[in-house]
Amino acid sequence: EMESQGKLLIDYLKELTSSASKPISIAICGHSLGGALSPVLSLSLTDRRSEWDAEEKASLSVLPSAGFSPGNVEFATYYDHQLGTVTDRIWNELDLIPHVYQQSLLDQARTFYEPDIQPNVLTNKVIDFFELLKQDKEYHQICLQTSGFNLGYNEAIEHIVAENFVIPQLSNLIAKLILHYLGYENPPQWLINNVAKTIESLLKELIGDSTSGQTLSDKKISEAELEPHVKKIIAELQKDKPDSNSNKLRQNILQVLLNLPDFIRYVARIVCQHMFSYTKYLKVLPFHIMLLQKLNSPDKMLLEKLINSQDKESNMATQLDTQPGQSGYTPYGLFIYDFLVLGINNRFFWKCPTKKILELYNQNITPNHLDVGVGTGYFLDKCNFSSPPVRLGLMDLNMNSLQTTARRIARHNPEVYQHDVYQPMDNEIELFDSIGMNYLLHCLPGNMTSKAEVFKNLNKLLNSGGRIFGSTLLQGGVELGYWTKKFLDFYNAKKVFTNADDDLETLEKILRENYSEYSISVSGCAALFSAKKD
Known part of the structure; x- marks a missing residue:
């Protein structure tokens, strides 16, 4: 049961902000109809902030996707002035819906599949229908200058x-x-x-x-x-x-x-163009398929067809990608990462609740800590450091992740290191008392034996008696449900994951060979581990 169940949104937000001991971030997003309503809701909350956030503890951001024009030019102008700088409108140049209702955009929609598909009496009837719906009213799209994306056709x-x-x-x-x-x-x-x-x-x-x-x-x-x-x-x-x-x-x-x-x-x-182009652009196809499955919209065969069709295209697209394991961490991907990976994937597919990983952090993190493969910085933001002051290092190959996490935990003034963990470490970096590596190993190329090199490299940055801990997704020695296996195969086909041969036995062997004291627990297909350096 959700904490907000049965409550008005504005009342729940008031409770949230009044009990917050530090600044909080609220992201409002939606797709299609939600892409039109999320900006309207965001503007309403902004105008009524005194009712739910009198001390202005919350910062709002808006991520509408594939939304039609929600209002007239006066509304769009006011919205852009109030929230334009914190709005990331995502729209597809080949998607009809973002063109709907603003007349100049709707006119483009009659011909934007030319010369591949020529307008005819039936296609024109579709546009005529939307013109009828707008009833001669003058609509205007918000954040109109935002560039759209175009992935072509499949x-x-x-x-x-x-x-x-x-x-x-x-x-x-x-x-x-x-x-x-x-x-x-x-x-x-x-x-x-x-x-x-x-x-x-x-x-x-x-x-x-x-x-x-x-x-x-x-x-x-x-x-x-x-x-x-x-x-x-x-x-x-x-x-x-x-x-x-x-x-x-x-x-x-x-x-x-x-x-x-x-x-x-x-x-x-x-x-x-209204559905699957966005999932491809945002790299969230498994999440979209899960929603369709929950809604009983298509049957299992259709879901498998969609995955397989995307797999074939993904293989072609990633052949020349030299850094596939971290390439998915785009600004858009990071924006939805906490919701998608920590909220959906962990619970429904990996069967490893996010709170278990947070407990792992709280049990092992020290005030002198290096985090490797930082994601969005969620666990560093939520965990409890035993005592101030805190020295915090961030290491990742992906600059988007480093920047996102550094902003999120700016209160700790983190040290930032852009580095490939397969490469030797800089001897000038001051050593740490703990090192975390959450969901890192399954994104690295190579088999589990070759990933042992990562532990050896990171040990050079760890003080004697220091702790190294983390979690990784495995395919051997753990229980894999039908959809868990399908989505692991999907990510491996895209080369975002390389864990087809990663197994529990080899992970334990690596820890045993490198540390005299270690522990491993399994939750779903995830292994949570910790070890102490001699």
């Missing part, structure tokens, strides 16, 4: 989406579009349903099987192939209007249906 995923999402959802929509095109203002529901059944069988023929090797762009259709479906639709229409002209109906229906292949691609592309 036809393999588009085909999977079309096969599993488009057929169930699109047949009813196309039936309504056909009837509207033929002049029906309020067609009876039975007519919509009957036309939709014919459209559904046509869609299945057009889309086919994503495992066939064909892409949606390979799909073509002729008038002769459409003829049986057109006749069925006309038969349904004449049940409602027996005197309607069959030849005229045929020509109008053909004009719509001949555009179906491009319309299928258009809708599949909209879905992909």
Whole structure:
């Protein structure tokens, strides 16, 4: 049960800030509709800060993604002035939704898949629908000058989406579009349903099987192939209007249906660009798949198809990457790291609650400490140092992680070392009494035996009697659930992890050979270890 359950947000935040003994950071984020609502909520909290944060202990940051325009130009101007500097708006140049409602952006959406997909009567109806929704009101996007990203297209995923999402959802929509095109203002529901059944069988023929090797762009259709479906639709229409002209109906229906292949691609592309492009850009595909699984949206086969499709592309993308284990720690990745890795992955996939790792820190950390592979600095921020003053060192190959952590624990004035732990250590660095290495080993290249070199290198920075501790994800000697194994394989395929052969027995052997006193405990697929240098 959450601490905030049953409480108004503003009341919960008031409790949070009033009991806080140090500054706190609040990040407000959301995707799609949430991408439009999160800035609105953030602005409301800013305007009402006196009600929940009278002492101004909290700092707000906003991460809206894929959001449509939430207000008019006055709202956007006011928002940018109040929160523009702490807002990181993420949007995809090929995603329809961020273009919605502001007219100048909506106009671009009619043609932004050209020349690959040409506008037609069906695709134009989609944009017409959004223009109808805005009811001549003048909307304006917040943080309009923020650059978007563009990852191009992935036809393999588009085909999977079309096969599993488009057929169930699109047949009813196309039936309504056909009837509207033929002049029906309020067609009876039975007519919509009957036309939709014919459209559904046509869609299945057009889309086919994503495992066939064909892409949606390979799909073509002729008038002769459409003829049986057109006749069925006309038969349904004449049940409602027996005197309607069959030849005229045929020509109008053909004009719509001949555009179906491009319309299928258009809708599949909209879905992909609005969903999977963001998960790829933010490197959070496993989290997205977990949400879909929890919502019972796709079946297991679809989830596996998405993972496998991303795996193939990831392998190609990482072949020339010389630092893959730390390449995922982008500013965006670090922004969501605590929520995704410490909140979701640890609990649901690795089966190692974050509080267990925090306990490991509290049991072993000293006021003279070096942290290696610092992540976001969460544990250094939350742990208890036994006594001041604190000397704190940060070591990582990734400068984004070093900067993020240094800002988070600036109160300790940390020493920062950008260094590869496989390389010899600088002899001029003053020694430490404790060294932490949380979730470091499984991100390093090589097998577990080669990773023993890391302990030898770090021992040179550790005082006699000092403690070295940490945690790592293993695949041998621990229990792996179905989805745990799938996501470990996924990260290994991307080369973010290299732990396919990491096992508990070899880790214990390394500790035994390097330290006379050590301990290991297992939680899920994570090993938590500590050792004392002689």
